[in-house]
Amino acid sequence: MRRVAIIGAAQTRFEARKASLAYNELVYGVVRELLDRTGISMREIESMVTASQDAYDGKTISGMAINEVVGAYLKSEAKVAADGLQALLYGVARILSGEFDLTLVVAHCKESEGQSSAITSLMFDPFVQRPLGLDELTAAALQARCYCRKRRITSEDMALVAVKAHRQALKNPYAQRAGEFTVEDVLASPLLADPIHELEAAPRSDGACALLLASEERARRLVDRPVCIAGIGNCTDAYWTERDLAEARALQEAARRAYTMAGISDPAREIDVVEISARYAHEELMAIEALGLHASPVELIARDRASFITPSGGPLCGNPPTVSGLVRAVEAYWQLSGEAGARQVEGARVALAHGAGGICGQNQTVVILRRE
Amino acid sequence: MSEESPTLRVDFLLDTEYQYAVGQYGTRFFTELRDHARFVGVQCLECGRVYVPPRPVCGICYRELQEWVEVGPGGTIVGWTVVRIPFIDPMTGEQRPVPYGFAIVRLDGASTSLYHFLDETDERKIRVGQRVCAVFREKREGSLRDVLHFRLLEE
Numbered sequence: 001m002r003r004v005a006i007i008g009a010a011q012t013r014f015e016a017r018k019a020s021l022a023y024n025e026l027v028y029g030v031v032r033e034l035l036d037r038t039g040i041s042m043r044e045i046e047s048m049v050t051a052s053q054d055a056y057d058g059k060t061i062s063g064m065a066i067n068e069v070v071g072a073y074l075k076s077e078a079k080v081a082a083d084g085l086q087a088l089l090y091g092v093a094r095i096l097s098g099e100f101d102l103t104l105v106v107a108h109c110k111e112s113e114g115q116s117s118a119i120t121s122l123m124f125d126p127f128v129q130r131p132l133g134l135d136e137l138t139a140a141a142l143q144a145r146c147y148c149r150k151r152r153i154t155s156e157d158m159a160l161v162a163v164k165a166h167r168q169a170l171k172n173p174y175a176q177r178a179g180e181f182t183v184e185d186v187l188a189s190p191l192l193a194d195p196i197h198e199l200e201a202a203p204r205s206d207g208a209c210a211l212l213l214a215s216e217e218r219a220r221r222l223v224d225r226p227v228c229i230a231g232i233g234n235c236t237d238a239y240w241t242e243r244d245l246a247e248a249r250a251l252q253e254a255a256r257r258a259y260t261m262a263g264i265s266d267p268a269r270e271i272d273v274v275e276i277s278a279r280y281a282h283e284e285l286m287a288i289e290a291l292g293l294h295a296s297p298v299e300l301i302a303r304d305r306a307s308f309i310t311p312s313g314g315p316l317c318g319n320p321p322t323v324s325g326l327v328r329a330v331e332a333y334w335q336l337s338g339e340a341g342a343r344q345v346e347g348a349r350v351a352l353a354h355g356a357g358g359i360c361g362q363n364q365t366v367v368i369l370r371r372e
Numbered sequence: 373m374s375e376e377s378p379t380l381r382v383d384f385l386l387d388t389e390y391q392y393a394v395g396q397y398g399t400r401f402f403t404e405l406r407d408h409a410r411f412v413g414v415q416c417l418e419c420g421r422v423y424v425p426p427r428p429v430c431g432i433c434y435r436e437l438q439e440w441v442e443v444g445p446g447g448t449i450v451g452w453t454v455v456r457i458p459f460i461d462p463m464t465g466e467q468r469p470v471p472y473g474f475a476i477v478r479l480d481g482a483s484t485s486l487y488h489f490l491d492e493t494d495e496r497k498i499r500v501g502q503r504v505c506a507v508f509r510e511k512r513e514g515s516l517r518d519v520l521h522f523r524l525l526e527e
């Protein structure tokens with residue numbers, strides 16, 4: 001079967017408010033950087049998949065407003081109004097179809113322009129949930145309580161995730177928030193919704209990222225040892241009230257599919273670096289478990305053996321929704337292409353990128369990358 | 373289930389505020405409107421097209437646009453209509469008085485068009501290809517509303 005490779009990636013610095021850039025300028029900047037890094041001209045790129053959300057952009061058909069800056073003028077473009085890692089999935093499918101070769105995948109979001117709580121509350125049904133003011137944070141807090149109770153996880157355990165993330169982000173020049181915090185610092189940060197503290201939740205963020213996909217044949221003409229997409233899995237769970245929130249079943253299934261496709265039987269041993277999309281600290285623990293990386297994620301982090309997990313710091317250090325999944329693939333790709341700078345995991349050959357969307361991660365995507 | 377059985381309805385007001393960053397290109401465009409009552413665009417040095425309103429890149433050549441040029445205030449009608457059904461003006465929340473003329477205007481020197489109001493509501497007096505000129509407000513704030521409307525010019 002035809003295989004798909006990633007031949008380049010770019011991301012913006014993530015910031016609380018990019019006040020000087022309109023969102024088409026934000027997207028243009030990251031696409032321009034991708035072209036400059038790869039030396040590919042826009043003329044050669046055949047198709048585009050973008051990820052953005054009408055509610056964040058404050059306009060419908062948000063993909064059309066960036067048509068020019070993603071080079072989609074008189075080309076085939078499709079928009080995914082979901083996590084950006086799904087845009088990568090569709091980009092891969094476009095190439096596998098044989099219809100297109102070079103395909104650009106771009107995600108953007110400016111959380112600063114709208115009201116996050118009002119926007120995330122639109123995920124909830126208008127009859128029994130939204131009238132109560134439920135938003136992403138409230139739902140995440142309810143899930144954190146379910147998960148912590150089931151796995152006997154303490155506030156200190158959860159705070160460790162935030163400590164690790166912000167420490168790793170010190171090495172990530174694109175991170176919005178980084179620092180050498182202690183468990184006490186995390187627990188002393190404002191309590192947003194019990195048990196989630198400010199440092200345990202993704203900060204409001206603006207930014208964008210982009211990836212360039214190519215068929216394996218095309219990639220081989222450009223690089224000696226291309227980074228190929230070895231496996232992809234996607235899975236959706238029931239609407240959030242119909243499932244056990246303490247279990248990440250959709251993620252387990254997405255991972256199973258990706259591992260099967262990539263021929264991975266022992267993920268903990270075979271995967272060198274993992275980028276998890278955790279917008280809240282407990283989600284990182286849930287993902288480590290669901291991805292089969294360690295049965296006791298707290299132990300892994302507490303023993304300081306988890307530096308291969310989200311070396312970028314992840315969304316806790318600032319990636320907006322929609323972008324957060326795709327930028328995991330950017331980071332995973334850089335780990336394999338040796339462009340990860342100070343956060344490089346030495347000798348990494350197999351990487352995992354995780355993306356999640358919906359209420360309490362209803363929709364999950366796992367991508368396995370492998371460098372020869 | 374019978375359609376005749378009474379069912380309930382939930383009314384929900386979606387009322388959320390946005391603070392759109394106008395950006396580098398838009399800021400220059402609106403600042404020129406406000407401070408000098410003039411239109412500016414950016415020219416693609418590859419194909420020569422002049423984009424109004426200005427934008428970062430030529431969609432056709434994918435070349436970054438940095439060459440600023442003045443355009444208008446005269447222009448030509450590309451398409452027009454007279455709106456006769458009232459609607460809520462998104463900027464004021466009030467119903468806009470009808471009828472009013474509306475047009476797509478190609479400003480002199482531009483390759484792309486702007487939308488704006490016309491000072492004419494008699495359909496018999498408006499035609500595609502007709503010359504128009506922008507009428508600016510005395511007091512300008514840096515928005516498209518700094519242009520009151522386009523005035524039809526005598527032939």
Ligand SMILES: [Zn+2]
Nearest residue numbers: 416419430433
């Ligand atoms: Zn051009």
